[in-house]
C-alpha cells in the first residue's frame with residue numbers, strides 16, 4: 001500500500017462494527033457459526049474423502065483445494081457448501097460479496113504440520129477492495145493442536161501484491177512476528193474472519209488427531225480475480241497482472257506464466273519480497289497508534 005492511497009474499506013458485512021474491527025485489526029472471532037451436527041457432517045465428509053483417496057494424507061499441512069484428485073476436491077467443497085452456505089447471509093450481504101473458495105485446511109498430527117508466518121496470496125486488487133478469509137475450526141483449537149495465530153493490523157503495513165511468483169516472506173522477522181501475534185483459541189464451529197493479507201501462522205499439531213478447519217474466501221462480486229506474476233521476462237521492478245477465473249488461477253500457481261492469448265491487464269510496481277525488522281516495527285507502531 002502506498003502512503004498516499006487511502007486503505008480499501010471492508011464492505012459487505014451485515015455488522016458495521018465487525019467491518020471496522022476488520023479494517024483496524026484485520027481479524028475477528030464471531031463465535032458460534034456451524035452447529036454441532038453441521039460440524040460433524042463436515043468431519044465425516046473428510047473421512048469419506050480420505051477413503052476415496054486410497055493413499056496416506058502425509059504429515060504436512062495442506063489445503064484440500066490443492067488436491068490433484070478433482071473428484072475428491074469437488075466432493076469436499078460440495079459437502080462443505082451444503083453446511084456453510086446457508087449461514088453466509090447471516091454475516092455477509094451476498095448482493096455485494098461472493099464466496100469464491102471453500103475447502104478444508106488439514107493439519108495432520110505431526111511436527112511437520114507447522115504452517116509458518118505468511119500472508120495469503122492476493123486474489124483481487126487490494127488497493128481498491130478487500131477480500132476476507134473465513135476459518136471455521138471443526139474441533140476446539142488451542143496451542144496443542146495448532147490453532148490460528150494472527151498479527152493484529154498487519155494487513156495495514158504489509159504487501160498488497162502477493163502470489164506464488166511474487167512472494168512475501170517473513171524470515172528476517174520471525175521472533176517479532178511470534179512476539180506480536182495473538183493466539184485464537186476457538187470452539188468447534190466458530191467463525192473467524194480475517195482480512196486477506198493479515199500475517200498469520202499455525203504451529204504444529206502435537207495431538208494424536210488430525211485438526212480440521214473449513215476455510216474459504218469471500219470477495220466483492222464486482223472485483224475481478226487477479227493473478228500476479230513475475231519472472232525474468234517481466235520488466236525489472238514490476239509485476240504483471242492477469243484477470244483469471246479461480247480454476248485457471250489455481251492451475252497457474254503451478255504452471256506459471258499465463259499463455260500468450262491471456263491479455264495482461266496491468267503492470268504494477270513490485271513490492272519488497274522480504275519484510276525487514278525496521279518496516280515491521282514501524283508498521284506495528286502505526287497500528288498501535290490507532291485506526
Ligand SMILES: O=C(O)CCC(=O)C(=O)O
Pocket residue numbers: 063105106107115120146147148200201202213215
Ligand atoms: O488452518 C490453519 O492452520 C491455517 C490455514 C492458513 O493459514 C491458510 O490457509 O492460509
